[in-house]
Amino acid sequence: MFRTRLLLAVLAVAGLGLQAELWFSDEGYRKTLNLRDAVAEQRALNDSLRNRNAALDAEVVNLKQGRDAAEERARTDLGMIGRKETFYQVVPVADNDP
Numbered sequence: 001m002f003r004t005r006l007l008l009a010v011l012a013v014a015g016l017g018l019q020a021e022l023w024f025s026d027e028g029y030r031k032t033l034n035l036r037d038a039v040a041e042q043r044a045l046n047d048s049l050r051n052r053n054a055a056l057d058a059e060v061v062n063l064k065q066g067r068d069a070a071e072e073r074a075r076t077d078l079g080m081i082g083r084k085e086t087f088y089q090v091v092p093v094a095d096n097d098p
Contacts, residue, residue, distance in 0.1 A: 022028045062069040074080040081087045 063073065
């Protein structure tokens with residue numbers, strides 16, 4: 001009878017020790033929570049990058065298929081002018097008042 005109680009007491013202490021390590025150590029439950037947070041952050045980042053990539057893919061398709069998009073891109077990014085277009089630069093008058 002005494003051996004059974006002693007064995008149960010040893011097993012209970014060992015079980016409590018393992019539970020304490022699981023809940024309170026840095027490698028236990030806290031690490032699991034931190035990993036879940038990291039996964040959620042990475043998923044949000046992946047979603048935003050996926051949306052950005054989709055927009056870039058659509059722009060690439062548009063640039064490959066349509067001349068209008070390429071011309072617009074050349075005008076805005078490179079400052080290019082079409083063959084039948086005239087460029088006018090408006091320079092403001094400087095005030096020479098002393």
